[in-house]
Amino acid sequence: MGISDRRKWRRGVTVRVLNVDRLNRKLAALPEVAKEEIRKAIAASAREIADLAESLVPKDSGRLAGSIGWTFGDPPKGARILATGKTGDMTATVYAGDSDAYYARWIEFGTQKMAAHPFFFVSYRALRKRAKSRIKRAGTMAAKKVAAT
Numbered sequence: 001m002g003i004s005d006r007r008k009w010r011r012g013v014t015v016r017v018l019n020v021d022r023l024n025r026k027l028a029a030l031p032e033v034a035k036e037e038i039r040k041a042i043a044a045s046a047r048e049i050a051d052l053a054e055s056l057v058p059k060d061s062g063r064l065a066g067s068i069g070w071t072f073g074d075p076p077k078g079a080r081i082l083a084t085g086k087t088g089d090m091t092a093t094v095y096a097g098d099s100d101a102y103y104a105r106w107i108e109f110g111t112q113k114m115a116a117h118p119f120f121f122v123s124y125r126a127l128r129k130r131a132k133s134r135i136k137r138a139g140t141m142a143a144k145k146v147a148a149t
Contacts, residue, residue: 026146034142039072039090041138045131046070046092049083052123053096063101068120070094080104082120087135096120 047070054068067079075081075095082104083094096119097104110116 026149029149030143030146033146034139035090037138037142037145038087038135041134042085042087042090042092042131043070043072045127045134046085046094049123049127049131050094052127053082053094053120056119056123057096058107058117058119064096064104064107067098067101067104068094068096078102083124085131094120094124 050068050070054065057065057068059065071093073091073093075093076098078097078099079095080097081093081095085092096108104120106114107117108120109118
């Protein structure tokens with residue numbers, strides 16, 4: 001089969017899509033449903049990472065453990081950004097510290113006089129694959145939900 005044979009074959013193939021209007025409606029509905037499902041998956045993953053980090057942080061004073069959290073958008077003033085996950089126009093931020101617990105970085109990485117007590121990157125690395133899978137699965141479920149309508 002030479003090149004000229006392939007060209008003839010490609011020209012002769014026609015694809016006919018049935019129910020184009022219904023398909024267009026479903027494709028138009030997909031972004032909104034997908035956005036909602038992915039937002040829920042990002043929230044669940046960020047909450048899970050923040051909870052694990054909070055459970056691993058040393059509980060000497062309790063201020064640092066109480067300052068670990070997550071939000072969509074920017075963290076509170078004085079917080080140290082631990083991770084940012086962005087999908088489209090949605091940005092989830094996991095943070096630690098505030099004006100009272102400014103020492104989050106020193107606890108995580110240690111200093112010359114103090115050993116490190118990692119609490120965030122350990123939890124991030126442990127849950128990274130689960131979070132990625134959850135977000136991908138949310139996109140797939142959104143597509144299936146739209147296709148079923």
